[in-house]
Amino acid sequence: MTYAIEMNHIWKKYKIYQDKPSSLKERFLYRSKGVFQEKWVLEDICLALPKGKMVGLIGRNGSGKSTLLKIMTRILQPDHGELIVRGRVSSLLELGAGFHMDFTGRENIYMNASLFGLSRKEISKIINDIIHFSELDNFIDNPVRTYSSGMYMRLAFSIAIHVNPDVLLIDEILAVGDSAFQKKCIHKIEEFKRVGTTIVFVSHDLGSMERLCDEVYWIDQSKIREKGNPRDIIRNYLTFLTSCEEERLKKEIKIETGEQLDINDSLELKQNQEGKRWGSRAIEITKVDTFDEFGDIKHVFHKGSVMNLKISYKLNVDNIEHPAFGVGIFRADGACCYGTNTFIDKIPLEIKSSGSITFRINSLNLIQGQYYLDVASHHIDGTPYDYITKILEFQVNSYEDEAGIAFIPHIWVMEDLIDE
Ligand SMILES: Nc1ncnc2c1ncn2[C@@H]1O[C@H](COP(=O)(O)OP(=O)(O)OP(=O)(O)O)[C@@H](O)[C@H]1O
Numbered sequence: 001m002t003y004a005i006e007m008n009h010i011w012k013k014y015k016i017y018q019d020k021p022s023s024l025k026e027r028f029l030y031r032s033k034g035v036f037q038e039k040w041v042l043e044d045i046c047l048a049l050p051k052g053k054m055v056g057l058i059g060r061n062g063s064g065k066s067t068l069l070k071i072m073t074r075i076l077q078p079d080h081g082e083l084i085v086r087g088r089v090s091s092l093l094e095l096g097a098g099f100h101m102d103f104t105g106r107e108n109i110y111m112n113a114s115l116f117g118l119s120r121k122e123i124s125k126i127i128n129d130i131i132h133f134s135e136l137d138n139f140i141d142n143p144v145r146t147y148s149s150g151m152y153m154r155l156a157f158s159i160a161i162h163v164n165p166d167v168l169l170i171d172e173i174l175a176v177g178d179s180a181f182q183k184k185c186i187h188k189i190e191e192f193k194r195v196g197t198t199i200v201f202v203s204h205d206l207g208s209m210e211r212l213c214d215e216v217y218w219i220d221q222s223k224i225r226e227k228g229n230p231r232d233i234i235r236n237y238l239t240f241l242t243s244c245e246e247e248r249l250k251k252e253i254k255i256e257t258g259e260q261l262d263i264n265d266s267l268e269l270k271q272n273q274e275g276k277r278w279g280s281r282a283i284e285i286t287k288v289d290t291f292d293e294f295g296d297i298k299h300v301f302h303k304g305s306v307m308n309l310k311i312s313y314k315l316n317v318d319n320i321e322h323p324a325f326g327v328g329i330f331r332a333d334g335a336c337c338y339g340t341n342t343f344i345d346k347i348p349l350e351i352k353s354s355g356s357i358t359f360r361i362n363s364l365n366l367i368q369g370q371y372y373l374d375v376a377s378h379h380i381d382g383t384p385y386d387y388i389t390k391i392l393e394f395q396v397n398s399y400e401d402e403a404g405i406a407f408i409p410h411i412w413v414m415e416d417l418i419d420e
Pocket residue numbers: 014015016041059060061062063064065066067068
């Protein structure tokens with residue numbers, strides 16, 4: 001098989017400067033001593049990208065994906081290892097980096113495209129296509145400094161894809177322009193695929209990644225963690241992200257409550273959570289947990305899955321009249337997604353000296369995002385016994401790109417128009 005790009009045991013390190021010197025003296029001292037740490041951002045990377053294939057790189061922020069692309073374009077030199085590139089490389093990494101602000105869009109096309117090795121004659125042949133794709137027909141003879149950032153990026157993008165590359169490197173193009181322009185970019189990429197251009201694609205948009213790529217590499221902490229079929233690698237990566245998020249939320253809860261969680265990682269409430277808790281405590285909430293359908297404590301849920309919210313309580317008075325338990329679900333920005341209580345839902349309650357009540361959601365139909373919960377025990381007239389805000393945070397993951405707060409069950413119906 002012929003490969004467009006081969007990387008053999010590539011290593012790359014950066015210098016990380018420790019402290020910013022504050023005084024002139026310190027600056028002088030630090031500079032002379034060179035106080036920095038070396039950090040390996042790529043470790044022993046071996047890649048072979050077959051000609052005509054589209055390969056995706058995924059990984060968390062800072063894992064090393066952009067550095068890898070910069071080495072492929074030779075913007076950066078590796079510290080060790082060998083790089084073999086066959087053909088003309090065009091990159092959508094540092095879009096518009098070489099633009100001159102006082103020159104017009106047209107002049108910049110000539111200058112920028114010549115950096116990719118095209119002659120003036122060759123550029124003249126494609127300049128109309130470049131202008132047309134960028135949708136800047138009416139602005140192309142204005143200085144680039146008058147462009148908005150979106151216009152600037154569109155021009156740079158358009159040049160990079162029209163220089164007829166053999167290898168195209170793309171870093172997060174979905175950040176370019178509005179959604180109509182992004183769709184156009186995706187179509188263009190599909191066209192490149194069809195004519196056999198080798199493409200390396202970095203994106204956090206895993207849907208496009210799975211749809212477009214022939215193979216995916218997962219970069220984690222400077223190394224290749226897995227590579228192979230996009231569907232399998234993306235599924236493993238998502239499982240990994242979910243477990244990281246679960247850990248993060250558990251840690252946050254520990255920090256916020258200042259308490260060690262018990263063996264089941266459940267949350268014992270503090271007696272006095274200033275500003276977050278109020279009421280007479282006639283019915284005192286002692287513990288709140290979210291569980292999945294198997295009874296495991298969870299803080300990350302997939303859209304549509306089961307979520308059980310268990311509220312444990314103890315009774316601090318001999319008798320309680322007309323009690324109720326309530327639950328509120330809020331989005332991270334404070335928008336109330338849903339709130340109800342046992343009185344509204346007409347649930348009869350029999351309060352013992354201690355016990356628990358579970359609020360079961362059979363299908364958690366919130367869209368992807370971060371949420372928090374309020375729980376309360378109160379009189380049916382609303383007088384709080386124990387009201388606790390932001391008691392738990394949870395996350396909802398989803399593969400769909402919906403907008404809004406919650407999924408509304410729906411169908412689409414198509415009909416032909418019948419002439420009267
Ligand atoms: N010029 C630099 N000097 C020092 N450290 C750098 C430099 N550029 C990047 N890094 C560090 O190298 C690591 C890898 O960065 P890189 O941009 O390659 O990651 P990435 O996977 O592309 O991340 P993202 O998804 O956020 O774009 C990070 O820890 C980053 O902070």
